[in-house]
Amino acid sequence: MSEIKNNGPQLILASASPRRRELLQQIGVACHIKPVHILEIPQPQESPAAFVERMAREKACAGLAVADDGAVVLGADTVVVCEGQILGKPTDRDDALKMLLQLSGTEHQVMTAVAVTNGERIRHQVVTTKVQFQTLTASQCQQYWETGEPCDKAGGYGIQGLGAVFVTAIKGSYSAVVGLPLMETAALLAAFDIPVWQTACLAKEND
Numbered sequence: 001m002s003e004i005k006n007n008g009p010q011l012i013l014a015s016a017s018p019r020r021r022e023l024l025q026q027i028g029v030a031c032h033i034k035p036v037h038i039l040e041i042p043q044p045q046e047s048p049a050a051f052v053e054r055m056a057r058e059k060a061c062a063g064l065a066v067a068d069d070g071a072v073v074l075g076a077d078t079v080v081v082c083e084g085q086i087l088g089k090p091t092d093r094d095d096a097l098k099m100l101l102q103l104s105g106t107e108h109q110v111m112t113a114v115a116v117t118n119g120e121r122i123r124h125q126v127v128t129t130k131v132q133f134q135t136l137t138a139s140q141c142q143q144y145w146e147t148g149e150p151c152d153k154a155g156g157y158g159i160q161g162l163g164a165v166f167v168t169a170i171k172g173s174y175s176a177v178v179g180l181p182l183m184e185t186a187a188l189l190a191a192f193d194i195p196v197w198q199t200a201c202l203a204k205e206n207d
C-alpha cells in the first residue's frame, strides 16, 4: 500500500453546513471543518449579491483566525431572493410559513457566494440560480414545516430533500442552491493549488 501524501495546502471549511461538507466531498476535496460565527444582517441599501458576497468573505476571513499558517479557508453564504427581498434561514414556524407562501408559484433567485483566502489574497464569486415553485397551499407549507427540513435552510426549503416536490424548474447551478456551486468552487480552489478529485485519486493509489 502506498503512503497517503497530500502536499497541497490544508483546506479549512469555515462552515457548519453539512451540505457544504458533503458537496466538497462529492468532488473529492478533503477539508477540516471549523465553523465560524458572524453577524448575518444586510446593511441598509446593500444589494442581495453584495450581501452574500460580504458574508462569504467575512466567514472566510473569520476562519483564517483559527487556521494554521499556510492554510486556505473557504467561506460561503446562500440566500433566497424573492421580489428583491432577501430570505435567509427562517427564525421560527411563522417566519418559515410566510417565506414558503411568498415563494409559492414564483420564480425566485438563489444566490450563493463563495470566498477563498490564504490571508494574502482573497477570491470570491457569486452564483445566481433561478428556481420556479409550484403553487403551494397553506396546509402543504404547514406539513412541510413539520418535517423539520425548513428550519436551517435559506428560504425555508431544501431542493435536495423533501422540498424537491415544490420545484417545477431550475435554471443554473443545482449545487449552488444546495450551498456551494461546484464548478466555480473548483476553479477558486485551483487558484490556491487545491485540486479536486484528490481523495478519489488517493483512494485509487491505495487499491
Ligand SMILES: Cc1cn([C@H]2C[C@H](O)[C@@H](COP(=O)(O)OP(=O)(O)OP(=O)(O)O)O2)c(=O)[nH]c1=O
Pocket (backbone or CB within 6 Å): 014, 015, 016, 017, 018, 019, 020, 035, 036, 040, 076, 077, 078, 079, 080, 089, 110, 152, 153, 154, 155, 157, 158, 159, 160, 177, 178, 179
Ligand atoms: C435554498 C436552499 C438552501 N440550503 C441551505 C444551504 C445553507 O446551508 C443554508 C443557508 O444558510 P447559510 O447561512 O448560507 O449557511 P449555514 O448557516 O447553513 O452554514 P455556515 O454559515 O456555517 O456556512 O441553506 C439548502 O440546503 N437547500 C436549499 O435548497
